[in-house]
Amino acid sequence: MTRRPPRRPSRRVATRIAFAVIVTFVLAQVTWWLVFQTRLLDDAARERSEAWARDVATANEVLARDPGALDALLARYPHLRSVAGADGPTVAVDPAVAAAAREEAAGQRRMLAFEGPFFAVVILLMLALIAGSLRTERELKQRQQNFLSAVTHEFKTPIGTLRLLLETLRYRDVPAAKRADYLARIDGELARLEKTSDEVLAAARLETSGAPPVLEAADLGDAVRRTVERLRGGLEARGADLRVEPMDGPAPVSLAPESFALALGNLLENALKYTPGERKRIVVRVDASGDPLRVHVDDAGPGVPAGERGKIFDRFYRAGDEMTRTSAGVGLGLHLVRNAVQAMNGWVAVADAPGGGARFTIHLPRRVGDDAVPGGTTTGGTTAGGSTAGGTVGDAAGDGPDAATAGAGS
Numbered sequence: 220m221t222r223r224p225p226r227r228p229s230r231r232v233a234t235r236i237a238f239a240v241i242v243t244f245v246l247a248q249v250t251w252w253l254v255f256q257t258r259l260l261d262d263a264a265r266e267r268s269e270a271w272a273r274d275v276a277t278a279n280e281v282l283a284r285d286p287g288a289l290d291a292l293l294a295r296y297p298h299l300r301s302v303a304g305a306d307g308p309t310v311a312v313d314p315a316v317a318a319a320a321r322e323e324a325a326g327q328r329r330m331l332a333f334e335g336p337f338f339a340v341v342i343l344l345m346l347a348l349i350a351g352s353l354r355t356e357r358e359l360k361q362r363q364q365n366f367l368s369a370v371t372h373e374f375k376t377p378i379g380t381l382r383l384l385l386e387t388l389r390y391r392d393v394p395a396a397k398r399a400d401y402l403a404r405i406d407g408e409l410a411r412l413e414k415t416s417d418e419v420l421a422a423a424r425l426e427t428s429g430a431p432p433v434l435e436a437a438d439l440g441d442a443v444r445r446t447v448e449r450l451r452g453g454l455e456a457r458g459a460d461l462r463v464e465p466m467d468g469p470a471p472v473s474l475a476p477e478s479f480a481l482a483l484g485n486l487l488e489n490a491l492k493y494t495p496g497e498r499k500r501i502v503v504r505v506d507a508s509g510d511p512l513r514v515h516v517d518d519a520g521p522g523v524p525a526g527e528r529g530k531i532f533d534r535f536y537r538a539g540d541e542m543t544r545t546s547a548g549v550g551l552g553l554h555l556v557r558n559a560v561q562a563m564n565g566w567v568a569v570a571d572a573p574g575g576g577a578r579f580t581i582h583l584p585r586r587v588g589d590d591a592v593p594g595g596t597t598t599g600g601t602t603a604g605g606s607t608a609g610g611t612v613g614d615a616a617g618d619g620p621d622a623a624t625a626g627a628g629s
Contacts, residue, residue: 231357234350234353238346238350241346242343245339245342245343245346246339249335249336249338249339250335252335253331253332253335256331257328257331260324260327260328260331263324264320264324267320271298271299271312271317274296274298274299275299275310275311275312278292278296278299278310279309279310282307282308282309282310283306283307286307286308289301289308289310292310293310296310297316298312298313298316298317299311299312299313300312300313377408377409377412378412380404380408381405381408381409384401384404384405384408385405387401388401431562432475432477432478432562432563433475434473434474434475434563434564435473435474435475435476436471436473436586437471437472437473437474437476438469438470438472439470439471439472439474439505439507439512439514439583440466440469440470440505440507442472442474442476442479442480443463443483443503443505443514444463445480446479446480446483446484447461447463447483447487447503449480450484450487454487454488454491454501457491457499458491458496458497458498458499459487459491459499459501460498460499460500460501461487461501461503462500462501462502462503463502463503463504464502464503464504464505466504466505466507468507469507470505470507470512470585471585471586471587472512472583472584472585472586473563473564473583473584473586474563474583475559475562475563478559478560478562478563479559479563481555481556481559482555482556482559482560482567482581483503483514483516483581485552485553485555485556486516486556486579486581487501487503487516488552489518489552489553489579490517490518490520490577490579491518493518493520493521493577494518494519494520494576495519495520495521496519499518499519500518500519501516501517501518501519502515502516502517503515503516503517504517510584510585511565511582511583511584511585512582512583512584512585513580513581513582513583514580514581514583515578515579515580516578516579516580516581517572517573517574517576517577517578518572518576518577519572519574519575519576520576520577521576522571522572522575522576522577523569523570523571523577528569531553531569532553532554532556532557532567533554534551534554536554556579556581560581560582560583563583564583564584565581565582565583565584566582567580567581567582568580568582
């Protein structure tokens with residue numbers, strides 16, 4: 220029977236063990252230093268007391284033989300003072316000098332009590348910073364590996380399918396109905412490749428673009444309806460039961476149409492991806508009450524674990540293992556949503572949907588001023604965080620949290 224080689228500990232475990240050893244060593248070293256220094260102070264105080272006692276005995280013996288030597292003795296031993304005795308002058312330790320010595324020793328102990336813990340705290344804080352940097356680097360590396368695995372899967376699978384379908388059409392005489400089906404599948408795989416490429420390119424543009432998008436006066440309800448109607452056919456073809464709840468009254472905002480369509484489209488794709496079943500219920504609702512205005516996208520999926528809500532808008536982040544994942548995507552969809560919404564002075568958040576599942580919410584500041592109602596002409600474009608003709612666009616990022624919290628990734 221072949222024996223398996225011993226399993227080596229992972230780098231994460233080894234790092235934790237190393238940090239535990241370092242922390243233990245630092246605490247032990249500081250503790251020993253405090254004990255050692257305290258002992259030195261105690262020994263010094265004891266030796267000083269014994270030396271002063273010997274000085275007192277010696278001076279008193281000299282005075283017993285020669286009382287006139289008092290001044291010389293006090294000059295030689297400044298820590299002593301004259302004390303009147305029944306048989307003549309004697310000397311003793313000066314109480315003021317003794318009190319000053321005790322105060323000096325107490326000050327040294329206070330200094331040790333401060334320096335020791337302060338040194339330990341500084342070392343531990345530095346270790347914590349190093350550990351945080353290592354953790355961030357490890358997480359980024361893991362996300363990059365997930366991204367590479369996801370991109371490889373997202374490109375390799377459609378390419379393999381396209382090759383098989385093309386070879387079938389090339390070398391076999393297939394019926395017209397099956398040929399049409401093959402062509403439709405080819406078109407779908409090409410659309411999948413195009414979507415993946417567009418996500419990667421859009422992420423690169425958002426990362427490198429220095430200029431904010433130009434915002435236009437728009438009605439949020441109209442923008443939602445236009446985006447949903449443009450995407451409805453493709454979503455319903457993949458099983459979406461898409462509903463847009465009606466909204467009463469105007470919802471004036473400032474937005475960049477392409478950025479808004481990108482954000483809402485990715486939220487709809489995310490909702491479709493993580494909703495199980497043949498008919499995937501997705502509800503879109505615009506809430507125009509108050510400021511900021513909100514767009515809710517509710518799905519009927521498993522919801523968002525609380526521990527994942529602070530991570531899934533990060534670039535490349537996808538929960539789980541890429542080797543066992545069944546959902547498509549490369550971990551950029553929700554990252555694009557956050558960046559696109561922030562470029563329009565808004566933010567995006569995630570919570571539990573009222574009927575179960577996840578609710579993603581886009582928050583955009585209400586547009587105020589003479590050009591608040593779309594339908595009239597806008598006298599000038601608005602850049603993110605800038606002013607409009609007749610009003611300003613508030614920086615919503617300062618009014619609400621950067622709620623980069625979402626579901627299982629995109």
